[in-house]
Amino acid sequence: MRSETHADGALPGDGLIRVGAVLFIIGAIATLVTVAPLFLGTDPFPTFVYLVAMLMGVGFLVAGAGVLRSIAAQRRQAREAAPSA
Numbered sequence: 001m002r003s004e005t006h007a008d009g010a011l012p013g014d015g016l017i018r019v020g021a022v023l024f025i026i027g028a029i030a031t032l033v034t035v036a037p038l039f040l041g042t043d044p045f046p047t048f049v050y051l052v053a054m055l056m057g058v059g060f061l062v063a064g065a066g067v068l069r070s071i072a073a074q075r076r077q078a079r080e081a082a083p084s085a
Helices: 014-040 047-053 055-081
Strands: none
Touching: 014 047, 014 055, 047 055
16 A cells, blocks of 8 residues: 655645745735835836736646645545445
8 A cells, every 4th residue: 555645744735735825925925016006106016026926826726736636645545545345
């Protein structure tokens, strides 16, 4: 029987979830920065900042892929642990 967990008890998708969360937070901060000039009445930021704001969606997708990978690993473990009929 093969075990999918690592030595620290983490499932295969946990790393993707962490990376996705970091990307999402960076994108969320960049989104707030891009909205700030609207309220402050200053010049808008360069296009690069708007592109960094897109990391929010990318992070959401990466974290979602990690969740799906963790679900698949847990289902595989449950199937292997179930008594065969």
